[in-house]
Amino acid sequence: MPEQNRAAQVARRPGPASAFRGRALFAELLGTFLLTLVASGGVVVDQLSHGAIGRPAEVTGPALMVMAIILFMGGVGGAHVNPTVTLAFALRQEFPWKRVPGYVLSQLTGAALACLVLTAMFGPVAMLGATQPGAGATDLQAMVLEMILTAGLVSTILGTASSAQNVGPLSALAIGGYIALAGLWSSPLSGASMNPARSFGPAAVTGDFAHYWVYIAGPVAGALAAVAFAFVLRGPGGDVAATRAAQGGAPLD
Numbered sequence: 001m002p003e004q005n006r007a008a009q010v011a012r013r014p015g016p017a018s019a020f021r022g023r024a025l026f027a028e029l030l031g032t033f034l035l036t037l038v039a040s041g042g043v044v045v046d047q048l049s050h051g052a053i054g055r056p057a058e059v060t061g062p063a064l065m066v067m068a069i070i071l072f073m074g075g076v077g078g079a080h081v082n083p084t085v086t087l088a089f090a091l092r093q094e095f096p097w098k099r100v101p102g103y104v105l106s107q108l109t110g111a112a113l114a115c116l117v118l119t120a121m122f123g124p125v126a127m128l129g130a131t132q133p134g135a136g137a138t139d140l141q142a143m144v145l146e147m148i149l150t151a152g153l154v155s156t157i158l159g160t161a162s163s164a165q166n167v168g169p170l171s172a173l174a175i176g177g178y179i180a181l182a183g184l185w186s187s188p189l190s191g192a193s194m195n196p197a198r199s200f201g202p203a204a205v206t207g208d209f210a211h212y213w214v215y216i217a218g219p220v221a222g223a224l225a226a227v228a229f230a231f232v233l234r235g236p237g238g239d240v241a242a243t244r245a246a247q248g249g250a251p252l253d
Contacts, residue, residue: 021099024077024248025106031069031081032110036201037117038065040129044118047126059183059192067176071169078248082195083107084223088154089246091227092237094161096247104197111201119205130202131191132211139211142190143218149182150194150222151229158230163241171245194219 042058070079078095080086086103089095115128133142156178160171167174183192193199199215202208230237 020076021102024099025102027073027077027248028080028103028106029110029113031073031079032107032197033114034069034110035062035065035081035195036111036114036198038062039198040115040202041118043129044122044125048122055187056184059187060180062198063176063178063180063183066179067172070172070175074172074245074248076248077103078246080246081107081110081197082219083197084150084154084195084219085157087220088158088223088227088230089242091224092158092230092239092242094237094239094243094246107197108200108204111197112204113201115201115205124206127206127208128202130206130208131193131199131215133214134187134189134191137189139214142211143214145186145190146193146215146218147222147225149186149190149192150219151225152222153178153182153194154223154226155229158226158242159233161242161245162230162234162239164234164239190214190218194222196220 039058039062042053042061046053046055046058066079066081069081073079078089080089080103083104086095086100086107090097090100118125118128133139137145153175156174157171159165160167160174165171179192179194182194186192191199193215196216196219199212203212
Protein backbone atom coordinates (compact mmCIF):
# COMPACT_ATOMS: atom_id res chain seq x y z
CA MET A 1 0.00 0.00 0.00
CA PRO A 2 2.68 2.60 0.84
CA GLU A 3 4.32 1.93 -2.53
CA GLN A 4 0.97 2.40 -4.31
CA ASN A 5 0.34 5.69 -2.49
CA ARG A 6 3.76 7.00 -3.44
CA ALA A 7 3.19 5.99 -7.06
CA ALA A 8 -0.16 7.81 -7.08
CA GLN A 9 1.44 10.96 -5.65
CA VAL A 10 4.15 10.91 -8.29
CA ALA A 11 1.55 10.45 -11.03
CA ARG A 12 -0.28 13.60 -9.90
CA ARG A 13 2.88 15.70 -10.04
CA PRO A 14 3.89 17.61 -13.16
CA GLY A 15 6.20 15.71 -15.48
CA PRO A 16 9.92 16.23 -14.84
CA ALA A 17 10.45 18.39 -17.92
CA SER A 18 7.51 20.72 -17.32
CA ALA A 19 8.27 21.08 -13.61
CA PHE A 20 11.92 21.83 -14.32
CA ARG A 21 11.08 24.40 -16.98
CA GLY A 22 8.75 26.20 -14.60
CA ARG A 23 11.53 26.39 -12.04
CA ALA A 24 13.93 27.58 -14.76
CA LEU A 25 11.62 30.49 -15.63
CA PHE A 26 11.38 31.45 -11.98
CA ALA A 27 15.15 31.20 -11.66
CA GLU A 28 15.57 33.60 -14.59
CA LEU A 29 13.11 36.05 -13.05
CA LEU A 30 14.77 35.84 -9.62
CA GLY A 31 18.30 35.99 -11.00
CA THR A 32 17.60 39.04 -13.15
CA PHE A 33 15.78 40.68 -10.25
CA LEU A 34 18.83 40.26 -8.03
CA LEU A 35 21.24 41.40 -10.73
CA THR A 36 19.22 44.54 -11.50
CA LEU A 37 18.66 45.26 -7.82
CA VAL A 38 22.43 45.40 -7.31
CA ALA A 39 23.27 47.11 -10.62
CA SER A 40 20.60 49.81 -10.41
CA GLY A 41 20.59 49.88 -6.62
CA GLY A 42 24.31 50.60 -6.51
CA VAL A 43 23.76 53.83 -8.44
CA VAL A 44 20.80 54.75 -6.25
CA VAL A 45 22.69 54.09 -3.00
CA ASP A 46 25.74 55.96 -4.24
CA GLN A 47 23.64 59.07 -4.84
CA LEU A 48 21.75 58.76 -1.56
CA SER A 49 25.03 58.34 0.32
CA HIS A 50 26.68 61.24 -1.54
CA GLY A 51 29.23 59.06 -3.29
CA ALA A 52 30.11 56.83 -0.34
CA ILE A 53 30.47 53.64 -2.39
CA GLY A 54 31.86 55.05 -5.67
CA ARG A 55 31.97 53.74 -9.20
CA PRO A 56 34.27 50.76 -8.50
CA ALA A 57 31.69 49.33 -6.11
CA GLU A 58 28.88 50.10 -8.54
CA VAL A 59 30.48 47.97 -11.27
CA THR A 60 31.96 45.16 -9.18
CA GLY A 61 28.73 44.60 -7.24
CA PRO A 62 26.84 43.25 -10.28
CA ALA A 63 29.85 41.10 -11.21
CA LEU A 64 29.86 39.46 -7.78
CA MET A 65 26.09 39.00 -7.94
CA VAL A 66 26.34 37.23 -11.31
CA MET A 67 28.98 34.91 -9.84
CA ALA A 68 26.67 34.09 -6.95
CA ILE A 69 23.66 33.53 -9.23
CA ILE A 70 25.59 31.12 -11.44
CA LEU A 71 26.87 29.17 -8.45
CA PHE A 72 23.65 28.95 -6.47
CA MET A 73 21.10 28.30 -9.20
CA GLY A 74 22.90 27.81 -12.50
CA GLY A 75 21.89 24.17 -12.27
CA VAL A 76 18.21 25.11 -12.35
CA GLY A 77 17.95 26.99 -15.63
CA GLY A 78 21.41 27.92 -16.82
CA ALA A 79 21.49 31.34 -15.10
CA HIS A 80 21.33 33.34 -18.34
CA VAL A 81 19.82 36.49 -16.69
CA ASN A 82 20.45 38.25 -20.01
CA PRO A 83 18.47 38.01 -23.27
CA THR A 84 21.66 38.12 -25.35
CA VAL A 85 22.97 35.01 -23.59
CA THR A 86 19.71 33.18 -24.29
CA LEU A 87 19.86 34.30 -27.93
CA ALA A 88 23.47 33.18 -28.32
CA PHE A 89 22.86 29.72 -26.87
CA ALA A 90 19.83 29.32 -29.14
CA LEU A 91 21.82 30.33 -32.21
CA ARG A 92 24.48 27.78 -31.20
CA GLN A 93 21.76 25.10 -31.08
CA GLU A 94 22.45 24.60 -27.39
CA PHE A 95 19.15 26.01 -26.16
CA PRO A 96 15.71 25.34 -27.71
CA TRP A 97 14.14 28.28 -29.56
CA LYS A 98 10.71 27.44 -28.15
CA ARG A 99 11.96 28.35 -24.67
CA VAL A 100 13.52 31.68 -25.68
CA PRO A 101 10.36 33.86 -25.35
CA GLY A 102 9.67 32.60 -21.83
CA TYR A 103 13.24 33.24 -20.73
CA VAL A 104 13.32 36.75 -22.17
CA LEU A 105 9.95 37.65 -20.64
CA SER A 106 11.09 36.36 -17.24
CA GLN A 107 14.30 38.40 -17.49
CA LEU A 108 12.49 41.61 -18.41
CA THR A 109 9.94 41.06 -15.65
CA GLY A 110 12.61 40.43 -13.03
CA ALA A 111 14.46 43.62 -13.99
CA ALA A 112 11.30 45.73 -13.87
CA LEU A 113 10.31 44.29 -10.48
CA ALA A 114 13.72 45.19 -9.07
CA CYS A 115 13.29 48.81 -10.15
CA LEU A 116 9.77 48.90 -8.75
CA VAL A 117 11.18 47.78 -5.40
CA LEU A 118 13.84 50.50 -5.55
CA THR A 119 11.18 53.09 -6.38
CA ALA A 120 8.98 51.98 -3.50
CA MET A 121 11.90 52.22 -1.09
CA PHE A 122 13.71 55.36 -2.26
CA GLY A 123 11.70 57.01 -5.02
CA PRO A 124 13.04 57.61 -8.55
CA VAL A 125 16.53 58.51 -7.31
CA ALA A 126 19.28 58.73 -9.96
CA MET A 127 16.80 57.60 -12.61
CA LEU A 128 16.98 54.17 -10.91
CA GLY A 129 20.46 53.60 -12.29
CA ALA A 130 19.39 53.90 -15.91
CA THR A 131 22.13 53.10 -18.42
CA GLN A 132 22.74 56.06 -20.70
CA PRO A 133 25.62 57.34 -22.81
CA GLY A 134 27.97 59.30 -20.59
CA ALA A 135 29.30 62.80 -21.05
CA GLY A 136 31.32 63.01 -24.24
CA ALA A 137 29.77 59.90 -25.80
CA THR A 138 27.09 59.88 -28.49
CA ASP A 139 24.40 57.23 -28.73
CA LEU A 140 26.25 55.66 -31.65
CA GLN A 141 29.55 55.54 -29.76
CA ALA A 142 27.84 53.99 -26.75
CA MET A 143 26.11 51.45 -28.98
CA VAL A 144 29.40 50.37 -30.58
CA LEU A 145 31.01 50.11 -27.16
CA GLU A 146 28.13 47.99 -25.87
CA MET A 147 28.50 45.76 -28.94
CA ILE A 148 32.20 45.20 -28.26
CA LEU A 149 31.70 44.62 -24.54
CA THR A 150 28.86 42.17 -25.12
CA ALA A 151 30.83 40.27 -27.74
CA GLY A 152 33.51 39.69 -25.11
CA LEU A 153 31.01 38.75 -22.41
CA VAL A 154 29.07 36.28 -24.54
CA SER A 155 32.31 34.83 -25.92
CA THR A 156 33.42 34.19 -22.34
CA ILE A 157 30.11 32.52 -21.52
CA LEU A 158 30.01 30.34 -24.62
CA GLY A 159 33.65 29.40 -24.29
CA THR A 160 33.59 28.42 -20.62
CA ALA A 161 30.36 26.47 -21.13
CA SER A 162 31.81 24.31 -23.91
CA SER A 163 33.45 20.93 -23.42
CA ALA A 164 36.58 22.40 -25.04
CA GLN A 165 37.25 24.34 -21.82
CA ASN A 166 35.38 22.13 -19.34
CA VAL A 167 35.90 24.50 -16.39
CA GLY A 168 32.59 23.79 -14.65
CA PRO A 169 31.80 26.12 -11.72
CA LEU A 170 34.96 28.10 -12.46
CA SER A 171 33.03 29.68 -15.33
CA ALA A 172 31.38 31.89 -12.68
CA LEU A 173 34.78 33.42 -11.89
CA ALA A 174 35.55 34.08 -15.55
CA ILE A 175 32.16 35.65 -16.23
CA GLY A 176 32.08 37.72 -13.07
CA GLY A 177 35.66 38.83 -13.65
CA TYR A 178 34.85 39.93 -17.20
CA ILE A 179 31.81 41.93 -16.06
CA ALA A 180 33.89 43.74 -13.43
CA LEU A 181 36.71 44.43 -15.89
CA ALA A 182 34.32 45.77 -18.55
CA GLY A 183 32.59 48.02 -16.04
CA LEU A 184 35.77 49.40 -14.51
CA TRP A 185 37.10 50.82 -17.76
CA SER A 186 33.98 51.56 -19.81
CA SER A 187 31.02 52.31 -17.54
CA PRO A 188 31.54 56.11 -17.62
CA LEU A 189 30.87 56.09 -21.37
CA SER A 190 28.06 53.56 -21.84
CA GLY A 191 27.13 52.20 -18.42
CA ALA A 192 28.60 48.80 -19.38
CA SER A 193 25.15 47.24 -19.39
CA MET A 194 25.74 44.40 -21.89
CA ASN A 195 22.22 43.32 -20.98
CA PRO A 196 18.94 44.57 -22.51
CA ALA A 197 17.00 43.31 -19.48
CA ARG A 198 19.12 45.22 -16.96
CA SER A 199 18.62 48.39 -19.02
CA PHE A 200 14.92 47.68 -19.51
CA GLY A 201 14.11 47.78 -15.79
CA PRO A 202 14.88 51.47 -15.16
CA ALA A 203 13.52 52.50 -18.57
CA ALA A 204 10.20 50.72 -17.99
CA VAL A 205 9.65 52.11 -14.49
CA THR A 206 10.71 55.69 -15.29
CA GLY A 207 9.10 55.64 -18.74
CA ASP A 208 12.27 57.00 -20.35
CA PHE A 209 13.18 54.92 -23.40
CA ALA A 210 15.07 57.72 -25.18
CA HIS A 211 18.36 55.82 -25.25
CA TYR A 212 17.09 52.27 -24.83
CA TRP A 213 17.73 51.37 -28.47
CA VAL A 214 21.47 51.62 -27.69
CA TYR A 215 21.12 48.81 -25.14
CA ILE A 216 19.22 46.55 -27.52
CA ALA A 217 21.14 47.12 -30.74
CA GLY A 218 24.61 47.04 -29.18
CA PRO A 219 24.24 43.90 -27.06
CA VAL A 220 22.33 41.97 -29.74
CA ALA A 221 24.98 42.81 -32.35
CA GLY A 222 27.66 41.80 -29.85
CA ALA A 223 25.95 38.47 -29.21
CA LEU A 224 25.78 37.78 -32.95
CA ALA A 225 29.49 38.56 -33.23
CA ALA A 226 30.26 36.21 -30.33
CA VAL A 227 28.33 33.40 -32.04
CA ALA A 228 30.39 33.99 -35.19
CA PHE A 229 33.60 33.92 -33.13
CA ALA A 230 32.51 30.65 -31.51
CA PHE A 231 31.95 29.10 -34.93
CA VAL A 232 35.46 30.05 -36.01
CA LEU A 233 37.03 28.86 -32.75
CA ARG A 234 35.05 25.67 -32.12
CA GLY A 235 32.96 24.95 -35.20
CA PRO A 236 29.19 24.36 -35.25
CA GLY A 237 27.26 24.39 -32.00
CA GLY A 238 25.37 21.60 -30.33
CA ASP A 239 28.14 20.80 -27.84
CA VAL A 240 26.73 18.45 -25.19
CA ALA A 241 28.45 20.14 -22.24
CA ALA A 242 27.35 23.60 -23.43
CA THR A 243 23.80 22.34 -23.96
CA ARG A 244 23.63 21.07 -20.41
CA ALA A 245 25.12 24.31 -19.10
CA ALA A 246 22.65 26.41 -21.10
CA GLN A 247 19.67 24.42 -19.90
CA GLY A 248 20.88 24.01 -16.35
CA GLY A 249 20.83 20.23 -16.36
CA ALA A 250 17.21 20.06 -17.52
CA PRO A 251 16.10 17.20 -19.76
CA LEU A 252 17.66 17.95 -23.15
CA ASP A 253 15.13 19.24 -25.71
